[in-house]
Amino acid sequence: MPITYTSGEQIEVYRFSIPVTVGVPLLALFLQAFVPRRLPFFSIFDLPLLVTIFFAMARRNPISGLFTGAAIGLVQDMLGAYPIGIYGIAKTVVGYGASSLGAKLDVENAGARLLVTLGFYLLHQAVYFTVARGMVSLTLNWSWSREILAGLANAVLGVGLYFLLDRFKQRT
Amino acid sequence: MESVLGRYRNLTILVGVLFLQVLGLAVQVKRTGDAENTRLIRVWAVDAITPLERALVWAQNDTSNLWHNYFFLRGVRAENRQLKQQIEQMRLEQVRLSEDAEQAHRLQQLLSFKEQVIAKTVPAQVIGSSGSDLSRSIYIDKGSNEGIATDMAVITAGGIVGKVLRVYPSTSLVLMINDQTSGVGAMLEKSRLQGVLKGTPDGAVILERVMSDEQVAPGDTVLSSGGDQIFPKGLPVGTVTKVSPGREMFLKIEVKPAADLSRLEEVLVVTEKQEQNAVVDSGVRVRAADILAQRLPSVPDKPVADAAAAAGASGTDKVVPPGQETGAGTKPLTPVESSVKPEAAQHAATPSIAKFAGVGPTAATPAGAKAVSTGSAQGVPVNGQTGNSQTGNSQAAKKTAPKPASGDPVVNSGSPNAAASNAAGGLAKPATARPKPPVTQPNPQPPATEDNPN
Numbered sequence: 142m143p144i145t146y147t148s149g150e151q152i153e154v155y156r157f158s159i160p161v162t163v164g165v166p167l168l169a170l171f172l173q174a175f176v177p178r179r180l181p182f183f184s185i186f187d188l189p190l191l192v193t194i195f196f197a198m199a200r201r202n203p204i205s206g207l208f209t210g211a212a213i214g215l216v217q218d219m220l221g222a223y224p225i226g227i228y229g230i231a232k233t234v235v236g237y238g239a240s241s242l243g244a245k246l247d248v249e250n251a252g253a254r255l256l257v258t259l260g261f262y263l264l265h266q267a268v269y270f271t272v273a274r275g276m277v278s279l280t281l282n283w284s285w286s287r288e289i290l291a292g293l294a295n296a297v298l299g300v301g302l303y304f305l306l307d308r309f310k311q312r313t
Numbered sequence: 314m315e316s317v318l319g320r321y322r323n324l325t326i327l328v329g330v331l332f333l334q335v336l337g338l339a340v341q342v343k344r345t346g347d348a349e350n351t352r353l354i355r356v357w358a359v360d361a362i363t364p365l366e367r368a369l370v371w372a373q374n375d376t377s378n379l380w381h382n383y384f385f386l387r388g389v390r391a392e393n394r395q396l397k398q399q400i401e402q403m404r405l406e407q408v409r410l411s412e413d414a415e416q417a418h419r420l421q422q423l424l425s426f427k428e429q430v431i432a433k434t435v436p437a438q439v440i441g442s443s444g445s446d447l448s449r450s451i452y453i454d455k456g457s458n459e460g461i462a463t464d465m466a467v468i469t470a471g472g473i474v475g476k477v478l479r480v481y482p483s484t485s486l487v488l489m490i491n492d493q494t495s496g497v498g499a500m501l502e503k504s505r506l507q508g509v510l511k512g513t514p515d516g517a518v519i520l521e522r523v524m525s526d527e528q529v530a531p532g533d534t535v536l537s538s539g540g541d542q543i544f545p546k547g548l549p550v551g552t553v554t555k556v557s558p559g560r561e562m563f564l565k566i567e568v569k570p571a572a573d574l575s576r577l578e579e580v581l582v583v584t585e586k587q588e589q590n591a592v593v594d595s596g597v598r599v600r601a602a603d604i605l606a607q608r609l610p611s612v613p614d615k616p617v618a619d620a621a622a623a624a625g626a627s628g629t630d631k632v633v634p635p636g637q638e639t640g641a642g643t644k645p646l647t648p649v650e651s652s653v654k655p656e657a658a659q660h661a662a663t664p665s666i667a668k669f670a671g672v673g674p675t676a677a678t679p680a681g682a683k684a685v686s687t688g689s690a691q692g693v694p695v696n697g698q699t700g701n702s703q704t705g706n707s708q709a710a711k712k713t714a715p716k717p718a719s720g721d722p723v724v725n726s727g728s729p730n731a732a733a734s735n736a737a738g739g740l741a742k743p744a745t746a747r748p749k750p751p752v753t754q755p756n757p758q759p760p761a762t763e764d765n766p767n
Binding site for chain 1: 334335341361366442450515
């Protein structure tokens with residue numbers, strides 16, 4: 142699984158049309174809210190997180206990445222029962238990290254994407270747990286086995302999803 | 314300074330955005346009225362997502378209905394047969410339970426208990442969830458337009474589901490009982506021990522605040538206690554699956570919810586509750602002894618003179634000449650009917666009981682004068698009361714005496730002995746000889762004889 146270090150000039154930066162920029166995150170949020178009621182196992186996936194990682198890595202712009210993550214995370218918070226900001230903070234960090242990483246590494250191949258997604262999933266969960274326990278006083282139990290399993294599941298789904306979303310990329 | 318900020322511009326913006334979100338989060342946590350403070354932006358998000366969910370649920374249901382109602386009917390006959398058997402079993406169970414319930418209501422009435430009953434519910438469809446694995450909440454397709462308000466109970470036929478947390482015009486967010494921020498007043502059915510039902514981070518449900526020296530066993534049923542002022546008392550909550558020592562002096566009781574919280578499709582929102590005194594449902598219940606008494610043949614008729622004398626002696630029964638009786642649907646009154654306690658007479662006056670007992674208003678209409686009981690059937694204790702104390706109850710029933718073979722009117726004497734013997738199962742013979750039952754007797758049962766008392 143090669144992760145090649147490349148210079149900024151060698152890495153292509155992509156952009157997306159406005160319908161894709163708005164529609165894909167909304168669709169991900171909708172599916173995340175709708176599908177688990179029909180397929181309970183689907184709740185292990187975090188589609189908004191995968192979309193955040195994808196957009197951040199494709200744009201390779203940390204500012205754009207963190208704002209994308211913040212926006213998606215905050216909307217996800219708005220749909221939930223807890224105070225707004227927990228997912229917002231976690232996805233802001235992930236968006237920033239993914240875009241920063243995307244600016245330095247070539248993450249176009251499946252292996253790299255798998256590892257990057259797994260890593261960012263664990264980072265996302267760690268930030269979420271910290272904020273939820275530290276600020277909102279939610280009782281959450283960290284389980285390495287569960288988180289790694291969920292991270293792998295998300296990474297596998299993410300690889301497929303990224304190749305699907307690659308079709309919407311537009312060269313700058 | 315500027316060069317430092319410019320050099321670390323991305324990092325500075327990241328810190329700024331994170332700081333703003335942490336600040337906003339802190340404000341929400343600090344304020345208790347979080348729901349109102351963030352209501353507007355939540356409405357935007359909900360309005361953006363839920364219409365899609367609603368449309369998809371609608372399409373899914375229509376397709377499903379079309380398939381199941383018109384195309385896929387395989388196994389319906391077998392299922393119908395199975396359901397019929399189930400209904401029969403449930404009817405038997407209902408008879409047993411209704412007796413217990415009636416007794417409980419009677420005791421509650423004696424003690425002037427107040428009970429909460431569900432007066433009105435609104436059915437709703439589950440259209441989505443919160444979209445988070447850690448937040449156990451669902452969206453339903455009914456909102457303030459349909460009269461939904463916060464803190465209303467949400468239930469299914471199986472058991473309780475949760476409470477309404479936030480209300481929007483056409484949707485509502487329901488916090489389920491397995492969310493870790495929820496709390497439900499619950500109690501164990503057998504031992505009546507009360508506790509607090511809470512969710513865990515992994516979506517399980519536990520009953521807290523039950524002392525460790527109490528006896529709780531797996532399989533015990535958990536009901537709502539009504540202490541939270543949201544769920545009416547007595548709704549099924551779940552079943553105890555595991556009991557283990559918890560923190561401090563309390564037990565950790567794991568509960569399997571009665572409602573399948575992961576596969577909810579339709580729910581009921583309790584929009585109105587009423588608090589009322591326990592009411593004895595005396596209008597539709599009848600004891601087996603009363604039914605048996607109604608089916609027994611009549612005792613010999615007495616002459617009018619004797620009847621009048623008897624009425625004068627008791628001072629409670631009146632002789633009514635033919636054509637002067639009041640009330641429609643009068644029917645022949647067997648001695649048993651008039652001599653049983655007034656409560657039974659009242660029961661027999663109800664259509665349901667008349668039907669059940671095989672007594673109809675068209676049968677054997679007497680031509681002679683009829684005796685109207687004023688409810689003075691004496692000497693038969695009813696639930697700790699004597700028949701005398703319920704004078705007037707049976708007047709509404711307007712029982713009339715059966716037409717004797719000679720056409721003479723009779724007056725019911727209200728003999729306590731006869732009542733007692735009939736209440737005891739009708740096995741004791743009356744003091745006088747039994748006449749043949751009327752030919753037009755509505756009761757299809759064979760006349761009682763010594764060999765066949767029923």
